[in-house]
Amino acid sequence: MPKLIQLTAPVLDLVYKVTAIPESGTEAIVNDFSSTPGGGINAMVAARSAGMDVALGGSLGSGPFADTIREMLAEHQIEHIGAAVAASDQGSCVVLLEPDGERTFVAYPGAEGHISPSDLTGLAVHGGDWVMLSGYTLYYPGAGPAVAEWIAQLPDDIHVLFDPSPLAAEIPAALLEAVVSRVDWISSNRAEAAVLVGDNDPVGMAGTMANGRKGAVLRQGADGALLAMDGRVEKIPPHPVHVVDSNGAGDCHIGSFIAEISRSGDAARAVRYANVAAALSTTRDGPATPPERGDVLALI
Template sequence: MATVDLFAIGNALIDQEFKVSDDFLLQQNLQKGTMQLTDGDSQAHLYNKLKETQLYKGQASGGSAANTTVAFTALGGTAFYGCRVGNDDLGKIYLDGLNDAGIQTAEKSVSEGVTGTCMVLVSPDSERTMHTYLGITAELTDQQIDFTALKTAEWLYIEGYLSTSDSARQAVKQARQIARENNVKIALTLSDPAMVQYARAGLDELLDDGVDLLFCNQQEALMYTETDNIEQALAKLQLKSKYTVITLSSEGALISDTEHSFQVPGRQVTAVDANGAGDAFAGAFLYALNQGESLKAATELAVLISSEVVSQFGPRLDIKSYATLLESFQKECA
């Protein structure tokens, strides 16, 4: 296995995207803007309702950390993704998609079971609400992850959605130990307000004694720190991370290095689908930081990439689009 810049661990999910009305979310008792875990039968029932009454937009390989890894690799980095898929057609589609994007995976990621799926419901204001059946990824353990490349990586990246799984948290604990022993920097994303609300103890375990880089959005930051303004939230998060990035939707992002903080403005775009925007932001930010760019430049690139993701349906851009955007960004900065 070749050396990689980024070693990521996360859930493997196939997204089914629908454009839905706010009334539909209310009728189905779904909390807008969050992720809700469910079982296979309940998701199948919802899927049938969606197909009957809402607009189907297509299928895409998803998973928060996977989306981040795709952005990171498409911009020019190298990456490995540790996950668990079933030995079914969706599992093959999922891993083939990552490999086609240049991301390394391990054969041991495939095991008996059903690959996880996520119903991504995009409301008229472009907000995404997710109804997730984890399938076999709910049982992700260290046995499905080849940690070889982690020992020489630059970054370990952990998604907060893993906070709901006892076995996944144990795998992350092992990954954190390997990272610390080999001077690999650790980044983590809180992932979703629902993780903060319902899996707070799991997030605390993933964060452990702190990380080098923490990603979250404004709602997650306020909820996790139990504060009512972003400045107080940032002050508390600084105790957990060397660098903290709080995304502010169309307003850009707030960044801190424990001593200083600053805000980078957002870009004016027509928002279509917020699914995957935060993931793309993290991937672009990590890529730029790994290339030696300043925090400001890394944030500006991340804002550019994530705003393009928001402007279309689906959690990822066409692979070639990332490089095109990077080239235009570099010309503007020259």
């Protein structure tokens, strides 16, 4: 049975519900606070909820943040097959969450920013498996070079999906090129796609991202998503909801897409499934809040 191996490790999200993003030199009005694993955990939990086996190939540190993340991995039966970094705790991300569900990030890496070539040589990846990589990992100087080289050398029977991340513009060009030239799928929002292909037309961006690979997904939030493959671009409609918290919705979309296309082989169905799953995830507080598979199937 195919497995998803996520190379981008989780961080601990420190979530502040603010009335508005503060101006420079002022203070935000905070109505609520919580801390929870986020980042790389989101897509993994979404794929697990959709019925796929998942393993974490990224690094985990030593400390209270890493311990919290390990507990969540165990809760969702996600095995850690990556490196253990004894000298550092996991990184954290301050999330400023506005009343309309929009989120703003301020993050700094910890153990997840360190992956060496030797950490990757022992990863058990088999034909038919999926590997997911975020641009965050490529951005980290202590992880990007090793990961880019490993991705570039993966055999063709391993499916690779790349999520450019909000840091797409900051990734060293050589690393970005090495990864993009190998990946089978790109899943991106509009801003990230503009960085990759230098365009502002959604249909054009989706089509260009799909060139030379199996396909691309351009996520458009409340407007649904565009699926580009085989020289065509198809609009997959959204599932309207009242948004409470959009943190992790893009990751939920990616994990759900991978799980469903792995199961069905139907990319359009997988995007439709992901649209519904990501939409439902925004109706709940927290980053890793995907719906169960049966809840999604009832709507598609």
